[in-house]
Amino acid sequence: MSVATVPLPVIAQRVSREAWVARAGVILLVAWLVLSIALPLWALLSKSFQNANGEFIGVANYLRYFSTPSLFNSIFNSVGVAIATTVIVIPLAFVYAYALTRTRMRFKGLFYAAAMLPLFAPSLLSAISLIYLFGNQGLLKGLMFGSSIYGANGIIVAQVFYCFPHALIIAVTALALADARLYEVADALGTRKSRIFRTVTLPGAKFGLINAAFVVFTLVVTDFGIAKVIGGQFNVLATDAYKQVVGQQNFEMGAVVGMVLLVPAVLAFVIDRMVQRRQVALLSARAVPLEPKQNRPRDAALMVYCLVIGGILVGVLGTAIWASFITYWPYNLTPTLKNYDFANFDPGGWSPYFTSIWMATLAAVFGTGIVFTGAYVVEKTRVMPGGRMIAHLLAMLPMAVPGLVLGLGYVFFVNARWNPLGFLYGTLAVLVINSIAHFYTVAHITSLTALKQIDPEFESVSASLKVPFWRTFARVTVPICWPAILDIAIYIFVNALTTVSAVIFLYGPDTKLAAIAIVHMDEMGASAAAAGMATMIVFTALGAKLLQLLLDRLLFTRLQAWRKR
Amino acid sequence: MLKRGFALLGAGCLAALVAAAPAFAQKTKVTLYTALENDQLGPFKQIIEAAVPEADIVWVRDSTGVITARFLAEKDNPRADMVFGLAVTSLILFEKQGLLETYEPKGVDKLRPQFRDGTPPYTWTGMDAFVSVVCFNTAEAAKGNVKAPTSWKDLTGPEYKGKIVMPHPASSGTGYLAVAAWLQIMGEAEGWKFMDGLHENIGVYTHSGSAPCVQAAKGERMVGIGFDMRGAREKSQGAPLELILPKEGAGWDMEATSIVKGTKNLAIAKQIADWGASKQASELYSKYYALVADPTVRNLPTNYPATAEQAMVKNDFAWMAENRDRILAEWSKRYESKAAPK
Numbered sequence: 001m002s003v004a005t006v007p008l009p010v011i012a013q014r015v016s017r018e019a020w021v022a023r024a025g026v027i028l029l030v031a032w033l034v035l036s037i038a039l040p041l042w043a044l045l046s047k048s049f050q051n052a053n054g055e056f057i058g059v060a061n062y063l064r065y066f067s068t069p070s071l072f073n074s075i076f077n078s079v080g081v082a083i084a085t086t087v088i089v090i091p092l093a094f095v096y097a098y099a100l101t102r103t104r105m106r107f108k109g110l111f112y113a114a115a116m117l118p119l120f121a122p123s124l125l126s127a128i129s130l131i132y133l134f135g136n137q138g139l140l141k142g143l144m145f146g147s148s149i150y151g152a153n154g155i156i157v158a159q160v161f162y163c164f165p166h167a168l169i170i171a172v173t174a175l176a177l178a179d180a181r182l183y184e185v186a187d188a189l190g191t192r193k194s195r196i197f198r199t200v201t202l203p204g205a206k207f208g209l210i211n212a213a214f215v216v217f218t219l220v221v222t223d224f225g226i227a228k229v230i231g232g233q234f235n236v237l238a239t240d241a242y243k244q245v246v247g248q249q250n251f252e253m254g255a256v257v258g259m260v261l262l263v264p265a266v267l268a269f270v271i272d273r274m275v276q277r278r279q280v281a282l283l284s285a286r287a288v289p290l291e292p293k294q295n296r297p298r299d300a301a302l303m304v305y306c307l308v309i310g311g312i313l314v315g316v317l318g319t320a321i322w323a324s325f326i327t328y329w330p331y332n333l334t335p336t337l338k339n340y341d342f343a344n345f346d347p348g349g350w351s352p353y354f355t356s357i358w359m360a361t362l363a364a365v366f367g368t369g370i371v372f373t374g375a376y377v378v379e380k381t382r383v384m385p386g387g388r389m390i391a392h393l394l395a396m397l398p399m400a401v402p403g404l405v406l407g408l409g410y411v412f413f414v415n416a417r418w419n420p421l422g423f424l425y426g427t428l429a430v431l432v433i434n435s436i437a438h439f440y441t442v443a444h445i446t447s448l449t450a451l452k453q454i455d456p457e458f459e460s461v462s463a464s465l466k467v468p469f470w471r472t473f474a475r476v477t478v479p480i481c482w483p484a485i486l487d488i489a490i491y492i493f494v495n496a497l498t499t500v501s502a503v504i505f506l507y508g509p510d511t512k513l514a515a516i517a518i519v520h521m522d523e524m525g526a527s528a529a530a531a532g533m534a535t536m537i538v539f540t541a542l543g544a545k546l547l548q549l550l551l552d553r554l555l556f557t558r559l560q561a562w563r564k565r
Numbered sequence: 566m567l568k569r570g571f572a573l574l575g576a577g578c579l580a581a582l583v584a585a586a587p588a589f590a591q592k593t594k595v596t597l598y599t600a601l602e603n604d605q606l607g608p609f610k611q612i613i614e615a616a617v618p619e620a621d622i623v624w625v626r627d628s629t630g631v632i633t634a635r636f637l638a639e640k641d642n643p644r645a646d647m648v649f650g651l652a653v654t655s656l657i658l659f660e661k662q663g664l665l666e667t668y669e670p671k672g673v674d675k676l677r678p679q680f681r682d683g684t685p686p687y688t689w690t691g692m693d694a695f696v697s698v699v700c701f702n703t704a705e706a707a708k709g710n711v712k713a714p715t716s717w718k719d720l721t722g723p724e725y726k727g728k729i730v731m732p733h734p735a736s737s738g739t740g741y742l743a744v745a746a747w748l749q750i751m752g753e754a755e756g757w758k759f760m761d762g763l764h765e766n767i768g769v770y771t772h773s774g775s776a777p778c779v780q781a782a783k784g785e786r787m788v789g790i791g792f793d794m795r796g797a798r799e800k801s802q803g804a805p806l807e808l809i810l811p812k813e814g815a816g817w818d819m820e821a822t823s824i825v826k827g828t829k830n831l832a833i834a835k836q837i838a839d840w841g842a843s844k845q846a847s848e849l850y851s852k853y854y855a856l857v858a859d860p861t862v863r864n865l866p867t868n869y870p871a872t873a874e875q876a877m878v879k880n881d882f883a884w885m886a887e888n889r890d891r892i893l894a895e896w897s898k899r900y901e902s903k904a905a906p907k
Contacts, residue, residue: 070901137784148727150769232769247631247736247772249638329783331704332803347606347624509596509623523772524603525779 018468022381029374030387033394036437040409041401047412048255054417065256071240075260078237081152082220082264085159086213089167092160094209096309097171099302102178102201102292106303112172114310117317119165120541122498122515124225125534126161128527129319130154131230137330139319150232158226161316163219164309167212174208175201179287207279214268221264222402224501225515229522237261238404238501245408245505258408262401269400317538324532340536345521345529348512353536356514359431360496367436367443368489371395372481375447376473380459399441403502410434411505426508434506435496443488450484451477483556490548494541592621595830595837598636600629600738600820601650602775602795605853609649612849617836628773629655629738640664646828647837652738653819654745656689657886665689666824668835670842680819680858684883689821690842693854696873697743697815700778700789700796704805711787717747717811720788721762729766730777731790735893738818739774739792744896745885746816746878757899764900782806793873794853800868808868810876817877818885820854 051057066072096115100108118126133140134149134157147153178201186196224238231239237257245254323329327336343349374395378388398406414425424430454477462472478485500515507516514533522530601609603626610622625645627635633655636645640662648656648665659665665688673681673690680691699720701713711724720729732740748756768786771777777789778796782804789796793808800806822841824834840846847859855865855873 070897131785135785246627247634249631249634251638328803331784331805343607344604346603347610347626349607509625520603523776525773525776525783 019383021468021470022377022383023387025373025377025381026384026387026391029377029391030394032370032374033391033440036433037394037397037401037406037440040406040413040437041397042409043413043416044255044258044405044409047252048259050252052252061252061256065253065260070235071253071257074235074237074240074257077152077235078221079264081155081159081236082217084152084156085163085220086216088156089160089163089216090171090209090213092309093164093167093171093212094205095302096164096306097168097175098201099306100172101175102290103299103302104292104294105299105306111306111310114314115168116165117313117538118162120494120498120545121317121320121538122225122500122518122534123158123162123223124229124500124518124522125320125531125538126158126316127154127226127229128522128531128534129316129323130158131527132319132323132329132531133316148232150230151234154230154232155227155234155236158230159220159223161313162223162226163216164313166219167216170208170212170215171205174205174212178204178290180290181288183290207275210275211272214272218265218268218402222261222404222501224404224504225519228519241404241408242504245411251412254408255412258405261405265402265405266400320531321535321538324528324535326528329528339526339528339532342517342521342529342533345524345526346512346517348517352512352517353514353533355428355511356497356537357540359428359435359511359513360493362428362432363435363439363496364489364493366432367439367492368485370436371440371443371488372447372478372485373473375444375451376477379448379451380456380473380477381469395444396441398437398439403438403499404504406438407434407502407505426506426511428511431503431506431511431513434502435492435499438499438502439492439495443492446484446488446491447481450481454480483552486548486551486556490544493544497537497541497544591619593619593830593833594623595620595646595833596623596625596644597647597649597837598625598632598645599648599650600632600652601626602853605650608852609849612845613837613840616840616843616845617833620833620837628732628736629741630733630736633658636664637662643825643827645825646830647825647834648821648823649837649841650692650820650822652742653689653691653821653882654741654885654889655738656821656823657882658889659823660686660688661886664826666826666828666831666834668824668838670822670835670838672839673842675844676842676858677860680821689823690838691819691821691858692841692846693850693858694817694819694856694877695739695792695794695854696810696817696856696877697739697746698778698791698793698796698870698873699809699811700781700791700799701807701809702781702784702787702805703807705784705787709787713807713809714788715809715812717759717763717813719811720766720790721759722766725766725788727766727768728787729763729790730769730771730780730786730788731763731767732774732777733770733772734896736772737774739777739790740770741889741893742816742818742885743790744892745888746814746880748892749816749881749884750813750878757895760896761899770900778806793855793870794866797866797868797870801866808870810870810872814878815873815876817880819882 048061049056049058051060096111099105100112130149132138134144134154135141136148138144138149149157182200183196186200191199222238224242227234227236227239228242237260241254241257241261244250244257324339325335325337327334327338338344342353346352374391378392378395381388410430413419414421414430416422458472458476459469462469462476498515500519503513504516504519507513514537518530518533521527521533599606606624606626610624613622614620625632629652632651636643636648636659639645643664648659656665667686667688669687670690676691682689699714703713706713709724714720714725731743734740734744744760747759751759771780774792775795777786778791778799779789780786781789781791782796782799782802796806796808800808822838824831824838828834842858844859844862847857847862850857851862851864855869
């Protein structure tokens with residue numbers, strides 16, 4: 001009897017210790033998410049109902065906002081350019097994606113890579129390029145037929161360039177999967193090609209396209225860099241927020257603009273969720289993957305299309321790089337390196353560039369650690385279901401929150417009188433935390449997807465072998481998920497490097513980032529130096545991506561050998 | 566209790582991040598708010614640190630309006646130790662609100678009289694002055710056969726429609742001094758009427774005071790209402806630029822230094838203020854500005870418009886400071902709510 005009872009308390013103790021660690025994990029995660037996501041947003045919301053002295057004044061700020069035409073007109077401007085961009089970019093990206101997925105065109109990889117290029121540059125790079133191409137002294141000014149690139153036109157064109165890869169990724173995913181049987185049946189019934197496209201292809205990709213439309217719409221409404229550079233006197237919400245907060249230190253009105261900015265983004269997010277819910281599985285277990293058939297005229301035509309679009313994307317990027325080597329546009333075109341002597345244009349010289357790399361590295365390292373461990377806690381532990389659900393919801397929140405709005409929230413949160421974290425204002429730490437929060441959702445979803453692929457049996461077996469879950473996590477889960485982890489790290493690194501809108505309010509005297517230096521240099525007219533700094537960011541981000549591909553090839557083929565037989 | 570625990574926990578995690586920043590030994594960080602041009606900050610920092618070795622200068626730089634607004638917004642909890650190179654109109658505003666330390670740097674009696682704070686308490690000392698000019702791109706003008714303007718009034722002519730840029734007066738000191746000068750030389754009613762006409766020709770109001778002459782220099786616009794030194798610099802880099810001082814006279818402003826009340830680094834700030842009034846400092850200023858505090862220092866750069874000093878209007882800084890809010894409000898009521906030019 002005594003023999004049987006003695007070990008039991010030991011196991012119970014061990015189990016409870018493990019549970020306590022898991023509970024601590026959940027609590028820490030929720031605390032982190034509340035601190036870095038929920039409280040800043042709360043600070044923004046409450047600020048919009050206060051006056052300059054922090055007293056509650058109800059909706060007075062909103063009344064003032066909506067009774068000032070110069071402010072609320074920006075809503076129409078923002079929504080207008082966003083709709084125009086969406087209408088242009090979705091068909092363009094759809095056809096491009098169609099060529100990549102449903103034809104036997106050659107060089108698909110190359111075309112895909114070309115279309116991804118804008119992801120590696122700050123959004124305003126396209127605007128700088130457009131000024132060199134179509135500005136009043138532009139190379140191709142003749143194509144403008146006397147109208148001006150400054151204003152809505154310029155914003156829309158630059159946004160199309162910037163949003164193209166975002167739309168393309170979703171469109172490719174939507175088109176990649178299709179049931180060949182549907183097409184065979186349609187063919188057998190003698191259905192015309194145009195009809196098949198209308199009744200089979202389009203409905204299959206419908207949800208993807210709607211999703212892409214909302215992503216693009218939100219990106220345009222909330223992007224700051226492009227409107228700042230090429231918007232001229234055309235005011236949009238994002239530049240209004242900047243003018244109110246940075247230009248006039250009118251934080252309350254800035255908070256109102258932030259809340260207004262949140263509306264289209266949240267609306268888009270909610271509608272998108274509702275639409276997605278109606279989506280039914282396209283692929284049943286018996287589906288046959290579609291293999292595109294040879295069709296020379298079609299493939300040739302689409303290849304020309306891809307050459308044109310891909311060529312334009314590369315060309316726009318190339319223009320900025322080329323412009324950064326010009327001595328004095330447009331009167332002295334001799335190539336020079338002096339635009340890279342940034343000290344002549346910005347007090348920080350090269351230091352914003354290194355600050356950016358350091359910030360992005362910290363965000364990638366800490367962010368990946370926090371997000372992946374957090375996702376593990378949410379997905380694999382079995383304690384505090386309520387807490388884990390809250391953590392999951394908070395982790396999904398940043399998706400609906402534009403960077404500019406989150407950045408504003410951080411300003412109010414960190415500067416709040418009651419906040420003991422006030423010392424963080426202007427430090428690198430706050431930029432890192434903000435970047436992690438800003439890109440949390442995508443990293444979280446990637447982690448969950450990777451974790452869901454791992455059989456929960458691992459945890460059960462470990463438990464029965466009396467191995468604590470953190471050892472399973474370190475020895476099994478993390479090694480299996482290396483490719484996903486690396487993917488997350490690079491994703492955060494590249495985005496932290498290129499983002500402008502989230503950090504424009506947050507940097508301090510010692511922590512100016514490269515993307516902000518670009519804004520400042522462009523503002524004082526040094527567009528060649530701005531293009532130079534943007535070029536440095538592009539190459540650094542591309543370098544990081546190449547490093548990832550290389551590591552994937554070299555290291556992980558060995559670590560991941562188990563995936564193959 | 567719980568909330569506080571979280572905060573502390575978060576703070577702990579972050580302390581590790583913060584500690585990663587490199588630390589400088591034995592130097593005191595002194596935060597200087599400035600509206601000096603970006604390219605001047607590097608050399609200024611170097612020379613000030615050589616003169617005051619304990620100081621480690623940290624610049625916070627933005628346009629005049631932004632720095633002014635930021636300083637006022639932080640008045641309960643000032644983050645600047647000094648203001649170094651900001652329009653004197655802004656400093657007069659700060660002095661009125663009691664935000665500046667009373668201190669008369671050594672050697673100010675040797676400076677030009679208008680570069681010294683004439684009304685007690687003594688809070689600011691002038692460094693340099695800059696003058697409004699019209700930067701006119703002759704290459705672009707030749708294409709459209711447009712004649713160079715000789716007066717401000719000429720700029721309201723139809724041939725300049727959409728071809729003029731000027732800085733936004735709320736964010737740029739260059740912009741405000743131009744507007745204030747028009748109101749002073751033409752009188753309020755005439756001045757606003759002139760700006761109504763000018764507004765019809767403006768392509769864009771820029772955030773920075775440098776941008777107009779740079780844009781005119783590159784031919785992106787034909788006419789930029791900017792300031793003397795930026796225009797001269799662009800011209801020296803080979804831009805087909807003519808610097809015009811309109812015959813009605815040109816507005817100007819002075820940049821000055823001042824110590825912020827309540828700074829923790831008062832001793833070092835005083836040393837920097839002393840240096841700012843020295844002849845060595847004026848020699849540095851004169852690399853970038855034609856008119857500087859020390860009357861014995863004179864160094865006109867190449868391509869500097871010869872008539873600039875004569876063209877300077879009689880300027881009432883106190884008036885400019887007192888009426889700043891009113892003028893800017895009127896300006897934005899008139900020109901900001903208008904629909905964007907297509």
